[in-house]
Amino acid sequence: MAEIKYKRILLKLSGEAFKGATGYGIDIPTVRNIAQEIKHICLMGVEVAIVVGGGNIWRGATAAKEGIDRVSADYAGMLATIINAITLQDALEREGIVTRTQSALSVQQVAEPYIRRRAVRHLEKGRVVIFAGGTGNPYMTTDTAAALRAIEIEASVLLMAKNKVDGVYTADPQKHPEATLFQHLTYMEAINKRLQVMDATALSLCLDNKLPIIVFDLQSSESLVSAISGQPIGTLISSES
Numbered sequence: 001m002a003e004i005k006y007k008r009i010l011l012k013l014s015g016e017a018f019k020g021a022t023g024y025g026i027d028i029p030t031v032r033n034i035a036q037e038i039k040h041i042c043l044m045g046v047e048v049a050i051v052v053g054g055g056n057i058w059r060g061a062t063a064a065k066e067g068i069d070r071v072s073a074d075y076a077g078m079l080a081t082i083i084n085a086i087t088l089q090d091a092l093e094r095e096g097i098v099t100r101t102q103s104a105l106s107v108q109q110v111a112e113p114y115i116r117r118r119a120v121r122h123l124e125k126g127r128v129v130i131f132a133g134g135t136g137n138p139y140m141t142t143d144t145a146a147a148l149r150a151i152e153i154e155a156s157v158l159l160m161a162k163n164k165v166d167g168v169y170t171a172d173p174q175k176h177p178e179a180t181l182f183q184h185l186t187y188m189e190a191i192n193k194r195l196q197v198m199d200a201t202a203l204s205l206c207l208d209n210k211l212p213i214i215v216f217d218l219q220s221s222e223s224l225v226s227a228i229s230g231q232p233i234g235t236l237i238s239s240e241s
Contacts, residue, residue: 005230006157008047008123010150011038012143015055016163017218018084025056026087035091037224038128042097046228047123049153050130051146052088054080060138074138078105081142085132086110092128099128104136104145116152123153143198147205158211159227160198161218167235168197168215185237197237206237213237 013034020030042048060077064070085101092099100122103111111132112118122129134145143160150158168190171179182195187207190197197203197215206213214227216234226233 003229004044004046006046006155006228008049008153008155009041009157009159009228010049010051010146010153010155011159011161011224012146013050013052013084013088013161013218014142014163015053015057015080015084017056017161018052018087019056026084028087028091031087031091032094034218035088035095035097037218037222038092039095039097040222041224041228042126042128044225044228047126048128049119049123049149049155050088050128051142051149052081052084052130052132053142054078054084056080057083071138074134074140075105078133078136081134082107082111082132085130089130097128098126099130101130101132104131104133107133119149120153129153141199141202143202144205147198147202147211150211151205151209155211157227158206158213159224160213160215161223162215162234164217164219166217166220166233168195168237182235183232184240185235187237187239190237197235203237207239210239 018026020027054077057080058077060074063073082103089099089101101111102114102119104114119129131149134142168182169179173179191203214234214236216223216227
């Protein structure tokens with residue numbers, strides 16, 4: 001069994017991760033595969049928190065460009081993350097992993113309210129905690145929510161799981177085949193190069209709190225195990241040059 005480098009992690013799952021090969025919505029076999037990967041590292045003793053996006057169902061920024069009020073569009077996006085969180089919770093519990101969903105929005109019928117101390121207690125007891133509803137505020141992305149929650153729960157690392165992209169490149173590798181992979185970046189390099197790893201607010205939070213970020217492809221074999229054991233995978237973003 002691989003040695004654990006990061007005891008407590010925050011895994012950021014974009015909405016794209018939930019749709020698999022489909023163009024929209026949730027692909028259940030894909031979610032089941034994600035749950036099995038998470039189960040693997042839970043059984044290794046890793047404390048796992050997750051922030052989910054909602055772009056497979058709704059994108060607030062895109063809807064705002066179409067004329068919908070931005071605040072209303074963003075709240076709709078937060079509801080989409082709750083749908084994804086409930087789906088992932090069910091998949092994890094079917095794998096025998098005790099899971100709790102905490103929401104930044106009040107939806108008591110389906111999720112606990114976000115309470116930091118309760119979230120940490122769940123993690124200490126070996127439960128997976130899924131954070132839904134973003135930060136609960138419009139104009140804030142789920143990337144920012146991931147950075148914020150990771151800092152609040154004192155996670156050792158922020159794992160940014162991408163869909164079919166194995167790290168940070170000099171350009172979009174799907175549009176530019178000649179693009180090269182960065183194995184390591186500093187926070188300032190990621191910000192100054194405008195590499196769109198995550199939004200600037202999220203990167204700044206990680207910079208200020210020296211929270212390392214690993215960007216990797218979730219679909220590659222045993223990628224989560226490699227990430228939590230400190231093996232070279234994807235792109236590491238940290239304060240070290």
